[in-house]
Amino acid sequence: MGVLVYIESEENKYKKTAYEALSYGKALADKMGVKVSGLVFNCSDTDSLKKYGADKIITIDNSDFEKFSSKKYSHALAEVIKSENSSVVILSSSADSKFLGAHLSGITDSSYVSNVVGIPESISPFVVKRTCFTNKAFSSTEMIDGLRIISVSSNSFGMIESFNDSTVESFSPEKVNSNQRTIKIEKETGSITIADADIVVSAGRGLKGPENWEMIESLADTLGAATACSKPVSDMGWRPHSEHVGQTGKPVSSNLYIAIGISGAIQHLAGINSSKVKVVINSDPEAPFFKAADYGVVGDAFEVIPELIEKLKDRK
Amino acid sequence: MNILVCISNVPDTTSKINFIENDSKFDSNGVQYIINPNDEFGLTKAVWMKESNAANVTVLTVGDQSAETILRKCLAIGADKAVRIDCDANDAYSVAKEIEAHCQSINYDLIICGRESIDYNGGLVPGLIAGLLNYNFVTNCVSLEITDSKATCAREISGGTEISECEIPLVIGSQKGLVEESDLIIPNMRGIMMARQKPLEVLEAKNISAKTSDKKFHKPEAKSEVKLVKPDELDKLIDLLENEAKVI
Numbered sequence: 001m002g003v004l005v006y007i008e009s010e011e012n013k014y015k016k017t018a019y020e021a022l023s024y025g026k027a028l029a030d031k032m033g034v035k036v037s038g039l040v041f042n043c044s045d046t047d048s049l050k051k052y053g054a055d056k057i058i059t060i061d062n063s064d065f066e067k068f069s070s071k072k073y074s075h076a077l078a079e080v081i082k083s084e085n086s087s088v089v090i091l092s093s094s095a096d097s098k099f100l101g102a103h104l105s106g107i108t109d110s111s112y113v114s115n116v117v118g119i120p121e122s123i124s125p126f127v128v129k130r131t132c133f134t135n136k137a138f139s140s141t142e143m144i145d146g147l148r149i150i151s152v153s154s155n156s157f158g159m160i161e162s163f164n165d166s167t168v169e170s171f172s173p174e175k176v177n178s179n180q181r182t183i184k185i186e187k188e189t190g191s192i193t194i195a196d197a198d199i200v201v202s203a204g205r206g207l208k209g210p211e212n213w214e215m216i217e218s219l220a221d222t223l224g225a226a227t228a229c230s231k232p233v234s235d236m237g238w239r240p241h242s243e244h245v246g247q248t249g250k251p252v253s254s255n256l257y258i259a260i261g262i263s264g265a266i267q268h269l270a271g272i273n274s275s276k277v278k279v280v281i282n283s284d285p286e287a288p289f290f291k292a293a294d295y296g297v298v299g300d301a302f303e304v305i306p307e308l309i310e311k312l313k314d315r316k
Numbered sequence: 317m318n319i320l321v322c323i324s325n326v327p328d329t330t331s332k333i334n335f336i337e338n339d340s341k342f343d344s345n346g347v348q349y350i351i352n353p354n355d356e357f358g359l360t361k362a363v364w365m366k367e368s369n370a371a372n373v374t375v376l377t378v379g380d381q382s383a384e385t386i387l388r389k390c391l392a393i394g395a396d397k398a399v400r401i402d403c404d405a406n407d408a409y410s411v412a413k414e415i416e417a418h419c420q421s422i423n424y425d426l427i428i429c430g431r432e433s434i435d436y437n438g439g440l441v442p443g444l445i446a447g448l449l450n451y452n453f454v455t456n457c458v459s460l461e462i463t464d465s466k467a468t469c470a471r472e473i474s475g476g477t478e479i480s481e482c483e484i485p486l487v488i489g490s491q492k493g494l495v496e497e498s499d500l501i502i503p504n505m506r507g508i509m510m511a512r513q514k515p516l517e518v519l520e521a522k523n524i525s526a527k528t529s530d531k532k533f534h535k536p537e538a539k540s541e542v543k544l545v546k547p548d549e550l551d552k553l554i555d556l557l558e559n560e561a562k563v564i
């Protein structure tokens with residue numbers, strides 16, 4: 001019995017969501033009265049994990065795992081689950097973790113629930129709360145006995161420090177043969193991704209054309225935010241698809257979401273609703289977004305945004 | 317080449333979300349159902365591959381009879397054949413197991429599922445199928461080329477894309493980008509007429525027991541009223557975000 005957390009790293013660094021997953025795993029282990037272990041692939045930093053309460057850190061250092069592969073990683077995880085006799089596996093909600101979770105539940109024949117918010121309401125029966133209908137509702141979902149896999153929704157639990165002088169152990173999984181190989185990874189450098197961002201600045205058709213995004217990027221820069229857009233904006237090619245947020249685009253669960261020139265259609269709101277604080281800037285006081293937002297400015301984006309940037313810079 | 321496209325029957329995006337039977341069940345009363353948007357990108361890609369890869373396209377849904385409307389639509393879009401596995405689709409695991417069982421009897425070279433459905437958003441079914449069948453798997457798939465038995469795929473990752481190569485059989489999780497929104501096929505009259513002649517097979521379910529069940533649904537609490545700030549008082553907005561909401 002025990003909780004196992006998959007701790008995602010990139011270039012020898014952990015993501016915030018990995019610390020959040022570990023914090024969640026620690027809280028769950030406490031509730032269940034069991035221990036929590038963290039599994040790390042090719043990352044030398046074990047000290048920072050002690051801060052978030054891991055009893056044991058299991059490291060796999062092997063060039064075979066240099067690049068993420070859902071097949072190799074899920075088979076390795078399955079082996080660790082067996083050797084640790086884990087009963088619950090915790091993952092974050094990053095693109096890779098959700099990819100891995102589904103694959104892992106297939107090979108281990110276990111129950112899996114994603115988009116989980118909060119510690120299980122009860123352990124026996126095991127009931128977790130998750131979002132569904134693209135954030136329009138929550139479900140209390142029961143998971144049957146046996147191995148259980150949980151993906152924690154980003155920013156839903158937070159990072160909670162609780163020091164533990166973890167033991168560190170290395171693990172060597174069996175080699176998994178796979179004819180699947182990564183050829184190339186293309187990454188934009190320097191920009192913050194929507195999934196990792198605390199603040200997201202998003203703009204819609206109200207911006208009139210792609211040439212007007214300079215002020216959106218400048219506002220995002222000032223705030224250290226990621227940029228996003230509404231669906232028609234990406235459909236028209238004003239912005240890349242990767243910025244499309246909403247029910248059919250990326251979900252956003254940032255601390256702050258600023259919507260500029262976005263009307264607030266139900267499909268848009270569905271995807272961004274789990275953001276904690278929402279600000280809308282729109283010239284139309286009747287725009288539906290005002291019903292979903294915490295703060296609003298009725299005004300012309302072309303006047304409000306440059307002034308807002310100015311004022312934010314003045315304060316720094 | 318044999319392609320299977322798994323289709324989820326989901327409430328239209330503008331549907332009112334309500335629950336019945338003591339909040340234990342989704343209220344489908346008056347709800348319009350559509351092809352899950354992520355699945356539709358995959359279906360369009362499969363229809364294109366009929367020409368480029370001489371593919372045969374089967375669409376499959378696990379669900380009750382009401383799901384046949386969207387299967388007919390898939391046939392009108394260009395699929396060759398439809399299969400419905402007859403049971404209530406309540407849990408991703410049992411749905412994936414039903415699909416796995418079907419794939420044990422017919423070998424598909426490529427299985428396409430939407431990256432996630434817009435009702436339960438689990439994103440589980442494609443990975444489960446891949447895991448159960450031990451096929452290669454690429455989700456968030458934004459490009460796919462298959463030549464002979466080799467597939468080259470692009471996957472959207474945090475902040476970029478990853479290109480990978482593998483052998484078929486392969487399961488992908490499709491999404492926008494695999495084809496564009498403007499590429500989606502709107503069935504024409506001829507397609508709709510032809511769809512009536514195409515086979516729609518109903519298979520008995522294996523009735524696999526679920527691993528998860530929704531005990532109770534509830535809706536988010538009503539929001540408090542928006543706080544409006546005048547456009548010439550932006551300092552106030554910054555103060556509120558800094559001191560009240562504490563987010564900047």
Ligand SMILES: Cc1cc2nc3c(=O)[nH]c(=O)nc-3n(C[C@H](O)[C@H](O)[C@H](O)COP(=O)(O)OP(=O)(O)OC[C@H]3O[C@@H](n4cnc5c(N)ncnc54)[C@H](O)[C@@H]3O)c2cc1C
Nearest residue numbers: 204205206230231246247248249261262263265283284301
């Ligand atoms: C199946 C389906 C799925 C969908 N999925 C998504 C999705 O995932 N994400 C998504 O975003 N949409 C989605 N949509 C589309 C959605 O219904 C809306 O059409 C879309 O969100 C509108 O985008 P918008 O707010 O940018 O544009 P509009 O609705 O055109 O709104 C523009 C807004 O800008 C304001 N404005 C204009 N000029 C200014 C100015 N100078 N200053 C300030 N404000 C100004 C206007 O008052 C207006 O409110 C989906 C639709 C369907 C049918």
